[in-house]
Amino acid sequence: MRFKTFTLGCKVNQYESQFTRTVLLMNGGEEVPANGPDPDPSVDLIFVNTCSVTSESDAKSRKMITGAARHFPNAEIVVMGCFAAHSRDLVLSMPNVRDVICDKGKLNDYFLDRGWTNIPSGIHDFEERHRAYIKIQDGCRVGCAYCIIPKVRPHLKSRPIEEIAAEVIRLDKNQYREIVLTGIHLGHYGIDLAVNTCNDLPLSDYLNIREHITEEKRVSLAGLLDALMKIPFEARIRLGSLEAVEVSDQMLDIMADHQDRICPHFHLSMQSGDDTVLRRMKRRWMSTPYREKCEKIKEKIPDAALTTDVIVGFPGETEDQFLNTCSMVERIGFSKVHLFRYSSRPDTEAARMPDQVPEPEKKRRLAHLSEIARRRREDYARSCTGRQITLLAEDCVKGSPSVLIGTAENYLTVHLPLDSNEEDPSRLIGQLIPVHIEKTDGDILLGKR
Numbered sequence: 001m002r003f004k005t006f007t008l009g010c011k012v013n014q015y016e017s018q019f020t021r022t023v024l025l026m027n028g029g030e031e032v033p034a035n036g037p038d039p040d041p042s043v044d045l046i047f048v049n050t051c052s053v054t055s056e057s058d059a060k061s062r063k064m065i066t067g068a069a070r071h072f073p074n075a076e077i078v079v080m081g082c083f084a085a086h087s088r089d090l091v092l093s094m095p096n097v098r099d100v101i102c103d104k105g106k107l108n109d110y111f112l113d114r115g116w117t118n119i120p121s122g123i124h125d126f127e128e129r130h131r132a133y134i135k136i137q138d139g140c141r142v143g144c145a146y147c148i149i150p151k152v153r154p155h156l157k158s159r160p161i162e163e164i165a166a167e168v169i170r171l172d173k174n175q176y177r178e179i180v181l182t183g184i185h186l187g188h189y190g191i192d193l194a195v196n197t198c199n200d201l202p203l204s205d206y207l208n209i210r211e212h213i214t215e216e217k218r219v220s221l222a223g224l225l226d227a228l229m230k231i232p233f234e235a236r237i238r239l240g241s242l243e244a245v246e247v248s249d250q251m252l253d254i255m256a257d258h259q260d261r262i263c264p265h266f267h268l269s270m271q272s273g274d275d276t277v278l279r280r281m282k283r284r285w286m287s288t289p290y291r292e293k294c295e296k297i298k299e300k301i302p303d304a305a306l307t308t309d310v311i312v313g314f315p316g317e318t319e320d321q322f323l324n325t326c327s328m329v330e331r332i333g334f335s336k337v338h339l340f341r342y343s344s345r346p347d348t349e350a351a352r353m354p355d356q357v358p359e360p361e362k363k364r365r366l367a368h369l370s371e372i373a374r375r376r377r378e379d380y381a382r383s384c385t386g387r388q389i390t391l392l393a394e395d396c397v398k399g400s401p402s403v404l405i406g407t408a409e410n411y412l413t414v415h416l417p418l419d420s421n422e423e424d425p426s427r428l429i430g431q432l433i434p435v436h437i438e439k440t441d442g443d444i445l446l447g448k449r
Helices: 011-026 055-071 082-086 088-092 104-113 161-173 191-195 203-211 221-228 249-257 275-280 287-300 319-332 359-383
Strands: 002-007 045-050 076-081 097-101 131-138 178-183 236-239 265-268 305-312 336-341 388-397 400-408 413-417 432-441 444-448
Touching: 002 011, 002 055, 011 045, 011 076, 011 104, 011 131, 011 178, 045 055, 045 082, 055 076, 055 082, 076 082, 076 104, 082 088, 088 097, 097 104, 131 161, 161 178, 161 221, 191 203, 221 236, 221 249, 236 265, 249 287, 265 287, 275 287, 275 319, 287 305, 287 319, 305 319, 305 359, 319 359, 336 359, 359 432, 388 413, 388 444, 400 432, 413 432
Parallel strands: 002 045, 045 076, 076 097, 131 178, 178 236, 265 305, 305 336, 413 444
Antiparallel strands: 388 400, 388 432, 400 413, 432 444
16 A cells, blocks of 8 residues: 655644554555655555635645645545535545545544554654644634634544653654644643533533532643653643633643743734624634733743734724734734734635625735734844753754754744854754854844854
8 A cells, every 4th residue: 555645734634644644654554755756656545634724725625635636546535634524525526535534533433444453542753854743632612703613623522641641752752852732722622531521512511511620630731731741751842822811820830830841932822902803703812811811921931932823804803903903912022923814714604794804905904914023023033132042953054054943942943053063963953952042133043052
């Protein structure tokens, strides 16, 4: 069995594709190298892991499936992911598609049905990367007005702490020096483990039941971090995206006590800095608790990096409401803002809302906020001057083989020039290296050993 995997979308998708790859290799599969012939009639099986977060993601998913059929004409294609779950019948009608896996929770059942009985509890490598992802949670039941994910990944499913810890140890032993914990709604890790009831409950019922569970029986992201910190390993841990109010006092205390092992980086999804827009978005948390949580994080971990997501041009967003978002970005001082123009997503409430913002206005707002975000990112980078950081060396700068490039614990890019007398730079790639930051170039940190 000669196979290939193709992946679009989030870190969870990337983990699931890596898990699929692991299963295929453990059951006698032979992975086809990326630089093989095109077309390649020798490939037997293709797994395509799709995304459906935007209409553009749908289009990319369709293109990836049709491209796989064209380049590997004799391969049967198995499609999974959010686009597959949302558009199953369409996917089944596409060329060479044999199966569609709509529920990732049934992935192991699919493998067993195919006769692949050697199924591990997790992964042990992440291909050629130096940073590995671990999926610890699946499912979202929040229901933001612009998002389709709760419709295609509705079932909350958290992995046991012991299983996650074992995976961390395996990846650490295989020299992965940064491990990112990720999930569809990471902050809801453990809710289903603690509540242990029907997965069709509204999220509010889950949260209400958990509130009345004794502290000893609760399972949470903070508890997982606490458990991991009691295990010896060399890798550093980074958290994926969270909601600000999900950063508990316990989590903050643990992260403050272990800044050398847990990256002091918080990606806190904001989407808008205006409460009226947030209510239309059906976000569960308004701007004041968001800002207060960011301030509390900075009090507890002064050098923490805060990054976020913002949507501009949401239906009905006025100029004043947009400017409120700009003020929030200025005030909080994010080290990075992932900016998106609102894109109408079919089958969501927002797509049916009146007062859609014209595209030229969305572009203007995006450009305006991008400039603010750039300035604040560079401000944050300059604040790192004179500090000691830890670089995960990932490559050499293109055209400069004696300059390492990689990522700091605060998620900024670092360039590290090496003296010609030092060891071969390639031998340092994949390692955690202490670096003193001397200056910046825009938002890039420049340092020395």
